[in-house]
Amino acid sequence: MAFTKLNINTAPDGSVYLLQVTDTHLFADEQTGLLGVNTNDSFTAVIENIQSDNIPFEYILATGDLSQDHTKRSYQRFAERIADLDRPCVWLPGNHDMQENMLTLEQHGVLAAKQLVSEHWQIIMLDTQLEGEPHGVMSQRQLDNLAEALAEYPDKHVLIAMHHQAIPVGSKWLDQHNLKNADEFFAVIADYPNVRGVIFGHVHQNYEFQFDGIAFIATPSTCIQFLPLSANFALDHQQPGWRYLQLTAEGRIATRLRRLSERSFLPDPKSKGY
Numbered sequence: 001m002a003f004t005k006l007n008i009n010t011a012p013d014g015s016v017y018l019l020q021v022t023d024t025h026l027f028a029d030e031q032t033g034l035l036g037v038n039t040n041d042s043f044t045a046v047i048e049n050i051q052s053d054n055i056p057f058e059y060i061l062a063t064g065d066l067s068q069d070h071t072k073r074s075y076q077r078f079a080e081r082i083a084d085l086d087r088p089c090v091w092l093p094g095n096h097d098m099q100e101n102m103l104t105l106e107q108h109g110v111l112a113a114k115q116l117v118s119e120h121w122q123i124i125m126l127d128t129q130l131e132g133e134p135h136g137v138m139s140q141r142q143l144d145n146l147a148e149a150l151a152e153y154p155d156k157h158v159l160i161a162m163h164h165q166a167i168p169v170g171s172k173w174l175d176q177h178n179l180k181n182a183d184e185f186f187a188v189i190a191d192y193p194n195v196r197g198v199i200f201g202h203v204h205q206n207y208e209f210q211f212d213g214i215a216f217i218a219t220p221s222t223c224i225q226f227l228p229l230s231a232n233f234a235l236d237h238q239q240p241g242w243r244y245l246q247l248t249a250e251g252r253i254a255t256r257l258r259r260l261s262e263r264s265f266l267p268d269p270k271s272k273g274y
């Protein structure tokens, strides 16, 4: 079964304009927090800041860990907040998600499409979840669908989105929870120099690295942040964030990272994990 397809618009300047939000970790109960940060409040603050940013975006990519407690209510909460932005949103699953309940997002206008096709670009949304495990694996079906999608549009630039990191981000504890069969992913894309970028979540930090001609880009969570390059679990005082992407007609990816202002949300510094 191939990916569900969605045709998307190109702006008059030839670009596709996107917004990435990730790792919202929402709960059914709006009072519940993760390591001292109320995830509903921090996500709401992010949405309000996006509304006042005045930076263009036409589509929203939600790259997993949308819920922390797996409930339908938490996904509904996600959809309600995203609706305030008045743009189509597509999702892919993270390690903390429950896909059965995540499918209900569609009823609230958050789309399950996995292949977004525009004039110059295609965007492919991959599932790397291995249920019950913090690390990721790309199933044979995902690899086959990816190969099929790449073969379908060899003349378009490609952006791939997934939850897990396919290359290490440099934190020993977090890189245990990586995409385990990244070699199989790289083998599939090896024949396609038109793959320009891979965007992901999971690592709760800003990350941008050019590897083998491909931009690897991670976006901060809308709640808690992990300290970059830390061998052991450690939280960062950096604020919740989100990212704008411009995919140009020539195949360039321009991005702009934004965060809430200093000290808006501070996690409990004694936290040892979750």
Ligand SMILES: Nc1ncnc2c1ncn2[C@@H]1O[C@@H]2COP(=O)(O)O[C@H]2[C@H]1O
Pocket (backbone or CB within 6 Å): 023, 065, 095, 096, 134, 173, 177, 202, 203, 233, 272, 273, 274
């Ligand atoms: N102290 C810890 N050591 C190792 N892994 C952890 C720790 N705390 C949380 N994790 C897991 O690491 C994951 C990284 O980001 P997630 O949001 O997927 O959820 C996190 C947990 O599943």
Ligand SMILES: [Fe+2]
Pocket (backbone or CB within 6 Å): 023, 065, 094, 202, 203, 204, 221
């Ligand atoms: Fe997460």
